[in-house]
Amino acid sequence: MRLHHVFTGGLIGLLAACNSPTVSEKTSTASDVVVTGGHRAPSPEAAADRGEAAEIAEVVAAAPVAPPPPPPVVMPMLAPARHAEPGLYRPAPEYRDVGRDRFASVAENAFKVVREEPVSTFSIDVDTASYGFVRASLNRGVLPQPAAVRTEEMVNYFPYDYARPAAAEQPFSTNLSVFPSPWAEGRKIVRIGIRGYAIETAARPRANLVFLIDTSGSMNAANKLPLVRQSLAMLVDQLGADDHVAIVTYAGSAGVALEPTPASQKRKILAVIDQLGAGGSTAGAEGIRQAYALAAQNIDPAGVNRVILATDGDFNVGITNENELKGFVERERGKGIFLSVLGFGMGNYNDALMQALAQNGNGAAAYIDTVAEARKTLVEEATSTLFPIAKDVKIQVEFNPAAVAEYRLVGYETRMLNRDDFDNDTVDAGDVGSGQTVTALYEIVPAGGPRTIGDLRYSEGGGAAGRPAAAQGGEYGFVKIRYKLPKSETSRLISAPITTASEVRRFEDAPQDARFAAGVAAFAELVRGGRYRGAMTYDDVIRIASASRGNDAFGYRTEFVQLVRAAKTASSMARLER
Numbered sequence: 001m002r003l004h005h006v007f008t009g010g011l012i013g014l015l016a017a018c019n020s021p022t023v024s025e026k027t028s029t030a031s032d033v034v035v036t037g038g039h040r041a042p043s044p045e046a047a048a049d050r051g052e053a054a055e056i057a058e059v060v061a062a063a064p065v066a067p068p069p070p071p072p073v074v075m076p077m078l079a080p081a082r083h084a085e086p087g088l089y090r091p092a093p094e095y096r097d098v099g100r101d102r103f104a105s106v107a108e109n110a111f112k113v114v115r116e117e118p119v120s121t122f123s124i125d126v127d128t129a130s131y132g133f134v135r136a137s138l139n140r141g142v143l144p145q146p147a148a149v150r151t152e153e154m155v156n157y158f159p160y161d162y163a164r165p166a167a168a169e170q171p172f173s174t175n176l177s178v179f180p181s182p183w184a185e186g187r188k189i190v191r192i193g194i195r196g197y198a199i200e201t202a203a204r205p206r207a208n209l210v211f212l213i214d215t216s217g218s219m220n221a222a223n224k225l226p227l228v229r230q231s232l233a234m235l236v237d238q239l240g241a242d243d244h245v246a247i248v249t250y251a252g253s254a255g256v257a258l259e260p261t262p263a264s265q266k267r268k269i270l271a272v273i274d275q276l277g278a279g280g281s282t283a284g285a286e287g288i289r290q291a292y293a294l295a296a297q298n299i300d301p302a303g304v305n306r307v308i309l310a311t312d313g314d315f316n317v318g319i320t321n322e323n324e325l326k327g328f329v330e331r332e333r334g335k336g337i338f339l340s341v342l343g344f345g346m347g348n349y350n351d352a353l354m355q356a357l358a359q360n361g362n363g364a365a366a367y368i369d370t371v372a373e374a375r376k377t378l379v380e381e382a383t384s385t386l387f388p389i390a391k392d393v394k395i396q397v398e399f400n401p402a403a404v405a406e407y408r409l410v411g412y413e414t415r416m417l418n419r420d421d422f423d424n425d426t427v428d429a430g431d432v433g434s435g436q437t438v439t440a441l442y443e444i445v446p447a448g449g450p451r452t453i454g455d456l457r458y459s460e461g462g463g464a465a466g467r468p469a470a471a472q473g474g475e476y477g478f479v480k481i482r483y484k485l486p487k488s489e490t491s492r493l494i495s496a497p498i499t500t501a502s503e504v505r506r507f508e509d510a511p512q513d514a515r516f517a518a519g520v521a522a523f524a525e526l527v528r529g530g531r532y533r534g535a536m537t538y539d540d541v542i543r544i545a546s547a548s549r550g551n552d553a554f555g556y557r558t559e560f561v562q563l564v565r566a567a568k569t570a571s572s573m574a575r576l577e578r
Helices: 050-062 129-139 151-155 225-238 266-274 284-297 322-334 351-360 371-380 382-386 512-527 538-547 556-577
Strands: 033-036 039-042 119-123 172-180 188-196 207-214 244-250 254-262 304-311 337-343 365-367 388-399 404-409 430-433 437-446 475-484 492-499
Touching (some): 119 404, 172 475, 172 512, 188 388, 207 284, 225 304, 244 284, 284 322, 284 337, 322 337, 351 365
Parallel strands (some): 207 244
16 A cells, blocks of 8 residues: 655655555555644545545544654654655654663572472463564574573463363363473473363453554654554454454554444544554553543443553653553553553563563563564464453462472563462462463472482481382372452462373373473573573474474464574574674
């Protein structure tokens, strides 16, 4: 779709022609548009139905007009007027800000001595943002910074073929397996897999969605706002006629671009998305306030009420303190309005803030680096992205000291909980969407195995290796999962023992999904320089992943193997440069 723009401020020399990517068949008809204050307005001639065109024009005219940003902010790329004199204007460059990506750095989980700390407690994590960022980095030929690699998000990027739960009243199935560690001889891996109940399309609740879109100057890059427009257009196409969509934008100030509108009026919604342009500073906090206010205005007590934030995370106007923003999001969560975050771009990506907002907003964080990733998150996994089947999901594992000497949770460093948090229903935890799978891996040292930590002189047991698992009924440990149904504030409990009946003696005999998950975890540990990666190499990961791809309908696992090869190359180049 060829778009033409006019910028009416005082910077005439920044006008240039540009092409806007096609979002969908519904928005790909040729049209002339006019830009005012960073918004692109479709002309009435572009609409097949003149009545609808007038309605669209009225919505766009009411959209907020952001003031021209002051120097030195880089202005968006704009196009000349339809009949502009050739050669009079030159383009403004895309926003470029390299090396300011921000990630929260946390210490890697260490081994624990079972006789001293037999209980491990954590919140589940279904975010996938880390995988997307790692992939984007490797596709540029560079290794990501270690803090960007969260092992659990790498593992949980992939769906797994776990047994399906029978009913929504108990929305999880539990899948356990024990097998030899592929990276450390003498140790074992305990795989805990859960799968959420899949809501039938006809039974899913209505969705009241507010798209909160960052239109600041930092979003003026091909992998940012243009990709946001494509991504949200895909999501709109997945909505039912009874769902509602509203749009809030923010740059130097925030405003409502679209009042709550039935999803049956898709052309109207898509027209507003398509006319968004970038420019100005980033008043993200004010945008969040307005988005929640709009969601509350149209709240559906029986439905799903969610704000979907699309941004690179660069908040530099208004409230920028992370704790203040988290507190606001937590209060709104208590009213039944959740927050999900879609991250875009590199060089100025504030992952630390976005993770904090998503975790405190009872939503997931995803990183969209390609159109294919947008399709995965917002089309193929739309129901799990939008519709939770359980909230505040926690896992607690008690290890049997007679069978296990030491253990460590692989990943989940930002999701650790205190032991007493497990039974405390006021403690927030992760959510699981419709049909979603969650995987956690523990690396254990069996009793009598190669210890990483020596016993204390005066500790109970006096350095004894312990009894075999058979002495305690063949149990390595006991898993408890606590969760709340989406509209409940009282948790429920399911539990299962980890027994030798779930164990295989050879890694090659472990379930296919378990082997693949172990391979992904090993890759994450390699890329982030984990302390416990043992003798594992990138070639070992390729061998494991290639042998355990299984049914790879969407090609995610095949793509993973290529990423491992890219990491091997990038790692070799990094060594040469040193």
